[in-house]
Amino acid sequence: MTHNSRNLGRWFVAVSFLVSAFLSPIISLAQDRVDKVSAKDFSGTAKAIEKTLKSKGFMIVATVDHQNMLKMVGAKIKGAKTIEFGKPDMMKMLMPMAPEAGLEMPGRFYIWERNPPQADKTVVSYYRPSVGFGKYGNEMMTKMGKDMDGMWEMIVNEATK
Amino acid sequence: MLITYIDILFVLAGLAGIAVGFIRRKTVLPPVQPPEASFQEVILTALALIPAAVGPNILVVALTPGMPSMDVLTEYVLIPSIVLLLIVAVVAHRLNLERLSNRIWTGIWVGAVSTAALDVIRLTGFSLGWMPGNMPRMFGVLILDQMALGPDDLSDFVGGLYHYWASACFGLTYTLLVGRTRWWGGLIWGIIIEIGMMTTPPMVIAMDTGYFGLKQGFGVLGVSLTAHISYGIVLGLLLERYTKHRGWILRIVKEAFERPVTLVQSLK
Numbered sequence: 001m002t003h004n005s006r007n008l009g010r011w012f013v014a015v016s017f018l019v020s021a022f023l024s025p026i027i028s029l030a031q032d033r034v035d036k037v038s039a040k041d042f043s044g045t046a047k048a049i050e051k052t053l054k055s056k057g058f059m060i061v062a063t064v065d066h067q068n069m070l071k072m073v074g075a076k077i078k079g080a081k082t083i084e085f086g087k088p089d090m091m092k093m094l095m096p097m098a099p100e101a102g103l104e105m106p107g108r109f110y111i112w113e114r115n116p117p118q119a120d121k122t123v124v125s126y127y128r129p130s131v132g133f134g135k136y137g138n139e140m141m142t143k144m145g146k147d148m149d150g151m152w153e154m155i156v157n158e159a160t161k
Numbered sequence: 162m163l164i165t166y167i168d169i170l171f172v173l174a175g176l177a178g179i180a181v182g183f184i185r186r187k188t189v190l191p192p193v194q195p196p197e198a199s200f201q202e203v204i205l206t207a208l209a210l211i212p213a214a215v216g217p218n219i220l221v222v223a224l225t226p227g228m229p230s231m232d233v234l235t236e237y238v239l240i241p242s243i244v245l246l247l248i249v250a251v252v253a254h255r256l257n258l259e260r261l262s263n264r265i266w267t268g269i270w271v272g273a274v275s276t277a278a279l280d281v282i283r284l285t286g287f288s289l290g291w292m293p294g295n296m297p298r299m300f301g302v303l304i305l306d307q308m309a310l311g312p313d314d315l316s317d318f319v320g321g322l323y324h325y326w327a328s329a330c331f332g333l334t335y336t337l338l339v340g341r342t343r344w345w346g347g348l349i350w351g352i353i354i355e356i357g358m359m360t361t362p363p364m365v366i367a368m369d370t371g372y373f374g375l376k377q378g379f380g381v382l383g384v385s386l387t388a389h390i391s392y393g394i395v396l397g398l399l400l401e402r403y404t405k406h407r408g409w410i411l412r413i414v415k416e417a418f419e420r421p422v423t424l425v426q427s428l429k
Contacts, residue, residue, distance in 0.1 A: 062309055063309065064309045064310075065309070065310050065311045067311075068310065068313075069308070069309070069310075069311040071163060071295075071312065072295055072298045072299050072311065073293060073294040073295075074163050074288075074292070074294065074295070
């Protein structure tokens with residue numbers, strides 16, 4: 001009986017280890033990623049994101065229109081757009097101090113339309129900046145990342161309501 | 162819509178040009194006696210061959226890894242090459258170089274309008290999913306450097322212009338090098354262009370179709386080959402009607418070199 005319980009215990013530990021190893025990327029992805037459903041349609045959401053970003057002093061660095069690009073190669077997809085944005089002041093402060101953090105910039109929102117059965121829903125997705133900036137072990141950058149989390153959330157909430 | 166109204170407008174304009182070409186000259190007239198060759202003609206022909214080569218090849222260069230991009234090449238190479246061609250055409254006209262003038266204008270307009278014969282097949286193949294992309298739309302976003310935004314009306318128009326200009330350059334190259342031939346000369350030229358297209362970076366690397374498009378089955382090759390055969394036949398039939406003089410470039414060069422000797426001999 002004792003032998004059996006010990007075996008069961010070992011099995012439990014092994015299975016838990018395997019399950020956690022399998023799930024950890026998914027769990028961390030879920031924690032890093034924010035998906036906010038918009039009350040507006042796709043183009044309304046994209047415009048609102050741009051407008052809100054500009055009103056908060058951000059510059060649109062680039063817009064990638066996946067839907068339009070794919071038309072050239074004969075693919076029809078639902079609305080999908082990436083908006084890259086940044087604040088010159090923020091970058092001016094961060095880049096000389098930690099050039100390696102350039103990988104985390106500019107910020108990025110992905111606006112997309114869901115496929116059926118969840119059609120007619122536009123979603124704004126992004127990764128929380130604190131996760132990226134927190135990887136550098138720099139206190140100031142970690143704090144900046146956390147501040148950005150709040151700012152990103154506020155912009156997306158405002159644009160999607 | 163995968164095929165745009167701009168695609169259709171370009172095709173309609175090209176088909177109208179083809180129709181006018183055949184209506185104006187229903188039969189093939191006998192060739193005109195060629196004028197005497199001169200160094201001026203040889204030099205201007207060589208200069209006209211530069212823009213003829215630049216037109217289609219900037220795309221090949223732009224899509225070759227490590228080379229300047231299409232927007233840069235358009236600004237610094239393509240547009241100056243078009244200006245050079247215009248200067249050559251004006252000078253040839255002023256110097257009464259009838260053969261060269263005829264070859265420049267005929268090559269350009271016949272090459273351009275014949276593109277419609279290619280496009281009818283290309284666009285049909287694309288809408289059936291047999292082609293990897295609507296290439297003129299890509300040319301437009303490459304020229305205007307707006308790949309991330311994708312195509313819009315302006316880029317589609319610019320891409321269409323470039324597509325027709327590249328074909329015009331193929332027509333020009335043919336008339337400058339070969340002169341007047343039978344219609345099947347155009348067909349051979351169309352097949353040579355097809356081989357060039359299917360073995361160079363725009364298709365092989367940028368569209369990742371592999372050599373002769375075989376990475377994606379036989380659809381790409383089938384559509385592309387048929388389209389270029391169609392282009393070549395129309396090109397050949399129209400060039401046969403409108404190119405006035407026989408004689409390929411080496412014969413003209415040879416005559417130009419022989420001419421001073423004949424002049425000296427005639428003075429004696």
